[in-house]
Amino acid sequence: MSTSESRPARRDSVRNRQRLVEAAREVFAERGFGATLDDIARHAGLGTGTAYRHFPNKQAVAAEVLRGATEQIVTDAHEALEVADPWAGLVQFFECVAARQAADRGLYETLTGQGDYEAQAQIWPRIVAAVRQLFDRAHEAGAIRADAVAEDIAAVFALLGPAYAMGRTVHPEVWRRYLALLLDGLRAEGKTSLPGPPPTAADIPALLGAGKQF
Template sequence: MPIDEHLVRPKRRDAALNNERLVQAAREVFARQGLSATLEDIAKHAGIGVGTVYRNFASKKEIVETLYDAAIDSALADAQTALEIEDPWVAIVSFFEVTAANQAQDRGLCETFLGHDGFGPNEPIAEKLVAVLSPLFDRASQAGVLREGVTVTDIGPIFAMLNSVYRMSNARPDLWRRYLALMLDGLRASDRPALPLPALDVASFKTALSAGD
């Protein structure tokens, strides 16, 4: 028996709208509550039943990964934009400030990058991060503006430390800027002594980022 397309199309359109509404609701809930938010929280925020959530996404992990794909592309685009800045040190500062500002506004984004609650970058994505960001750090190092021993893999621990500041910033949402400035001062070449320990090597960095995968 032929299927009446007029009966099928509205259903498909509704399903697409529900999916878009869910993704947007998840983005807003995770930004405010972090990755501890539940599917029930997302459904409530979207104004739909939790059963609809499960019909669109098999798990919270699937929703996080959907959002994370877009987030990683945005972060890599920010790194590419920073490379277009002529001054190598200003480029480094720009990358950190833009990335930190995005993470400060979105707890879920920050926690995803840091591999919290079982979510985080997989190894191929970690490799991509290293590949895109290495030229930024290599250029600054060759220009003599980075402290000796500073490398691309230092970004993980730096953003992990900033994450603690984001959590303290309810009264002062921009408090992280003070501590980022202190950290950047520590990265800049000067007459300071050599760093006491080497940075993570690339293999360890990828393992650390993908620990929650």
């Protein structure tokens, strides 16, 4: 094949991969991680063989989707740092990320360990590192309880899963009520000490995995 012939082929391959990732994002958002790679290929308007040439399984394409979602969460944390009030910035971060998860079943499921386990293990430390700046600033301002740690965010988001499910049958915004209750537990004023040791970065996979057993 000549160089001129190979370039269009490469461009077609890149476009097809992009179509598959975008289709996966849409299919997972609507149907959750129960969707198959065949479903994704169909949604992209491509053949199953084309999908499998780019991705060996749905976990691989989910990892691509998760990487993009991680970048957005880190961006959300950085934008929240620009809010003058430390508590308001922390609330803005939680509300932004929770709203995206409420609208995207696949995002929630992959972040809480139902997608590619190795990819999930790699992305959470980056998310926690970005959020730690929000927690440090809030601690310095006396806005949140002293024993709250950035690693707690994994469990907070996992706990919102049932509220997202309620939104599909009760009210689409019901999760906001329960996020407010969870966030109230982070406030510094009038709180009892939290029992037990705080979670570490190494504990996050176990925390998320335990939630899937119910």
